Amino acid sequence: MEDFAKACGLSRPTLAKFFDDPASVRPATRKRIEAALAQSDYRPNPFARNLNRRRARTIGIVVPTVADPFYAALVALLEEHCRSAGFWPLVLSSRGEAEGEALALRTLLDQRVSGALIASCGADALAEPARTLGERMPLVFLDSASGAAGGFVGNDNGQSVAALVDYLAEGGEAPAYLDMPDVNASARERRARYLSRMAERGLAPHRITPPGNGWDFERLGFEAMEAILQTGPPRFRSLLCANDRLALGALAAAFARGVTIGQAPGALRIAGHDDHPLSRYACPALTTMAQDVEAHAALATRMLLDALRDGPEAATRILLPARLTVRASA
Structure with missing residues (x-):
């Protein structure tokens, strides 16, 4: 990044500001950087950049399985909301097992993510890993809660x-x-x-x-x-x-x-x-x-972002009603 800054004739802080939010620099500066990027094919390394931060702009997403259409739809919506808020989603599957979920929670801790959205197996054995993770970052659970750690958005x-x-x-x-x-x-x-x-x-x-x-x-x-x-x-x-x-x-x-x-x-x-x-x-x-999967995803992401800004106490518990949909089978 130092070499690229010199090639552009700009300061490294200006480049860092551009890579965080291109709209945050002046149009002329943005055009200059974009031209240099096109010429050099330079791409910043997000992992290296995150090492210099107290916390990565990454949000962990844990679901039992992405093969289930409900969780597949939920993950797609959560990813969209995270990216729109300027965060990089990191999706992990627990395979529907307590051991797999505990491993996923440890991985999120090792990756220094900013917070996590978790559809938990809810096993008793997961209470301690969830509590440990919750002490380090805000958590919001979806679909199935895990003890008292973090907020929750789920079906009533x-x-x-x-x-x-x-x-x-x-x-x-x-x-x-x-x-x-x-x-x-x-x-x-x-x-x-x-x-x-x-x-x-x-x-x-x-x-x-x-x-x-x-x-x-x-x-x-x-x-x-x-x-x-x-x-x-x-x-x-x-x-x-x-x-x-x-x-x-x-x-x-x-x-x-x-x-x-x-x-x-x-x-x-x-x-x-x-x-x-x-x-x-x-x-x-x-x-x-x-179930209103879009509402689940939107509310859970907003709750997590509020907790990142205002502290873990911003995470609450929300139950959403489902709608009876009558079709030919009954």
Whole structure:
């Protein structure tokens, strides 16, 4: 950078100011630097520049997996918001495992990021790594919180699951519940709210445990429905699935067995949660609770930026309601 500054006939602080924000220098100076860049093909090294700073202008993003369409959409939006605010996003996947998330948190600490946006597995073992990271930088959790560290922006699972139970119960029989594996706090919250809402309505719960663990929800939903249908027609006429991916698997298994799905008399009604990008294109299209992923990303990024400016106490807890989206499956 010293050599490039001499070649431009400018000071190094002027160059540093330009690389932080090109609009911060005079137009003539900016044009001069851009011409020199084009001629020399010089590019600043952001890692080296960050070594000279107390904290890099980098924001860590941790999600369980980028293969899940919900998290893929969330990451894309978070990256966009971070870049718009002048930060460089660093995306890490925990593979949906506590060990992987702990490694991701240590990596963010080693990289001296400014702050982190984390969709946590929520395992008890992660409380200490999250607390350690939170002592060094602001944290905001999304989708699933991790103990008391940092702020949180997530779905109001109490509202959304109760709305689904009410809709299915009032439109037909009380719903059975196809649970998801205990992968994060949201799984536990949705399960608990199904049970409590059924009790509030004086209905007997019917919880179906998935035949396995992990994040392969379509397979788990398919296998759970296959096991139910092997012994004949299901003893329930409404099925609430903990997420849309489970519901898509259950829909496929029911179709393969010739089970009628939808609103017709005697048909099996199936609903999911999250409004997966493929839920509207399922056959039949899936009734679900739609989360506002854009609002989640925007609010979480703003909360983190506020905490970077005003201190960790600026990070709070925000629960967003989901919207009942009725389609042909229920």
